[in-house]
């Protein structure tokens with residue numbers, strides 16, 4: 001185990017925050033409020049841990065932004081939104097009149113996406129479209145972007161997962177640790193860090209590295225759990241994102257914004273992803289609701305999603321998503 005100072009402000013002064021069920025210690029920095037594991041396992045042990053886990057850790061995750069489940073009409077609406085509002089002119093060759101008709105029909109869906117926050121994953125397409133998916137896992141984010149013209153490569157610490165994803169998705173997957181791997185600077189138009197930053201040993205250095213890999217005005221989509229969420233306050237040690245020793249850092253909107261600013265990013269959009277209702281499910285189960293009823297009833301799930309949406313409106317959502325631009 002190693003003892004560390006705050007990775008965000010360098011402060012060595014911290015207060016006890018939470019003891020996890022498996023006896024890891026989380027502290028809160030007295031300087032900036034960042035929550036992190038201290039002491040923590042050194043990096044070599046962490047890499048071994050991922051290798052030992054093989055495929056199981058990626059299979060548990062729910063595929064929430066895959067295009068597979070979309071019906072054809074939804075795919076057409078999504079492609080039309082990308083064509084009309086995000087510069088994906090290669091997806092359709094519409095005449096001027098068809099475009100006008102499309103604008104009339106598609107604009108309400110575009111507005112819906114902006115209101116619900118779904119638009120945060122949409123990246124404007126400007127030519128080459130080179131994307132790096134850091135911690136790509138099984139490649140659950142790959143089809144969504146590959147199918148609309150992005151040239152994606154991935155980085156994945158587990159050899160078995162890297163090999164399988166490269167084979168299944170038909171993309172290059174570099175097996176290695178993002179924090180130490182050597183990549184050419186200013187070579188990407190976009191970087192995905194979906195559920196990754198909380199696992200890394202040095203998030204500030206990692207985001208600075210992401211910034212150096214991006215071309216100017218390149219986009220980083222960063223998604224991670226919010227320790228300052230209602231779900232955490234309700235569930236504490238039962239909150240699934242505590243996940244020690246996998247999750248070394250726990251950011252809040254405040255500490256995430258500070259981190260991005262110090263890494264050379266400007267935040268264009270900041271939203272809460274409300275589609276994952278597993279935390280609310282767990283809470284209602286804990287207070288006595290029947291788990292089967294919550295999970296199997298479509299109407300209940302819809303209500304929980306609406307509730308989750310409003311929790312996000314009040315800044316209390318459990319999953320933060322940032323669309324940041326390199327400056």
Ligand SMILES: [Zn+2]
Pocket residue numbers: 006007008009010011029030031032033034
């Ligand atoms: Zn700090």
